[in-house]
Amino acid sequence: MKKILVTGGLGFIGSHTVVELQNEGFEVVIIDDLSNTTLTVLDSITDITGIKPTFHKADVRIKSDIKAVFDAHDIDGVIHFAAFKAVGESIAKPLDYYENNLSSLIYILQEIRDRKLDNFIFSSSATVYGEPNHLPITENAPVKKAESVYGNTKKIGEEIIRDASKAYNINAIALRYFNPIGAHASAKIGELPLGVPQNLIPFVTQTAAGIREQLSVFGDDYPTEDGTAIRDYIHVVDLAKAHIAALKRLINKNNKESFEFFNIGTGKGTSVLEVINTFEKVNDLKLNYKIVGRRDGDVMSCYADTTIANKELNWKTEIGLDEALRSAWQWQQKQSV
């Protein structure tokens, strides 16, 4: 049984991926510093899968914390989620983002190098494409100077992995996420932002629940059909399964490129207003929202060409927007109880 280290394993994407890993028979060791989640997520994972993952409360910015976890386990692969992820905050607090997102990556890769390990998966982001020249975005699109510090840490992260992969022969995959939304069908795990949500869907569900008075739509003057920004919203369970597919590819590789990167999205672009309308329809409620100015660091339109990921990873999305927005609302309602 392969033992997989998952950093940030109690976060939104991390927790869903841990569930899928355990469902597929992997043994999971989680590192999380609980800075943006709670320990109850560990119990929820255990409820869903019947297996309690090993958990270490550790700060990935601290080299000795990371080393101690590698000392304690024979790790067969690493999925590195732990990172700060709020676009707006990253512009206001760049040094926190550069430190947290880069140091952690460097220290983990150093352990992988020193122990001659392999099979590294990195949470990258579609933001590495910046404002794309062509849509949908293929993996061959140029990576640009990111519009936010958050995006820049992902771009730099990929460069560090590429260089490390080449120098030390580490087998690695970066998954460039589009916009993960939704929650597990059990409604036991989901997105759990501490404080004011930075992403659209949790703000939508919190507004619907009455926790937020009003949803702000950032910009309706983009040159899109309804003027609002377009994103590729992918159900988090579909996204989690992409990690299983990538992990299997790494483990079973046979003369493959040692560093690869894939778009993880649905291939379909949806505007903010379409999200709001769909959310209202499938959940039979009305949202209080207003149009406000554009937000620093946001691009107009961003959705994936998933041809390469679908083929090479033998993976595709299975859950649609309706179901994603239903599950998000179910999850939110459980929080409010």
Add this chain to the structure above:
Amino acid sequence: MKKILVTGGLGFIGSHTVVELQNEGFEVVIIDDLSNTTLTVLDSITDITGIKPTFHKADVRIKSDIKAVFDAHDIDGVIHFAAFKAVGESIAKPLDYYENNLSSLIYILQEIRDRKLDNFIFSSSATVYGEPNHLPITENAPVKKAESVYGNTKKIGEEIIRDASKAYNINAIALRYFNPIGAHASAKIGELPLGVPQNLIPFVTQTAAGIREQLSVFGDDYPTEDGTAIRDYIHVVDLAKAHIAALKRLINKNNKESFEFFNIGTGKGTSVLEVINTFEKVNDLKLNYKIVGRRDGDVMSCYADTTIANKELNWKTEIGLDEALRSAWQWQQKQSV
């Protein structure tokens, strides 16, 4: 009297800059981990200037080491030299370079942020331009994905400073060095590579001194006049003086841009064979050299347009190639004694 913290202050460029700082009446605090220099440089600086700088042996990769130095002094400005700098080694050891060159920068900027300090000067490099589209290179030339990890750490370093400068209002200048050579006229300080030199001039002088059997010229098949690569060789004392000019600009600023960057070179391109021929001529000796293949990470031709730096910094180079190569050889001969 302004107190300036100089990281890597016992290195090649650092030590020459400390001398010029002291000559200009600044009080200097040096951090150096002695990984690529020796403590005797501190005595040499003291010999030249008559003033012993404060010295802390500290590792800039360790946050608490940096914090302790800031705790111990009221710092008015920082010149951050401390970094790994060998192009070839950076490709073989990328994680060492990313960790050392980025963590140190982030931690120092965090101290500057937390203490509301100002006046930060960063050792950047002409390598951020990659293979340039036009020569001479102006500051408006695009910054590219660097050909080496070393170069990438400088490019990323500038991005971190730009973002931090904007978010925290830190007044900063990056100096993009071309190729520093030569030694102080006293021959008391100079380039002191531990191990096999990675740069041309110390390899030249060590070959002349009989320490190295033969000088390797990396590539004579570049599309240049004599086929060897072209660089902009600047005397290290001229380079050191650019830091004084930049520091004065920062201290005296009045509604200036809070992050600026300048080319620090002579404006003149010189081929490797021209360097060898000039070295032989001015020092009246013969060098044993051979042509070998190109070296990973090297670009063909790189020399500065210094118009902006000359004007804005009110600074220009004063020492020519002949004198630079004479001083380098004088310095080398003192090492051999």
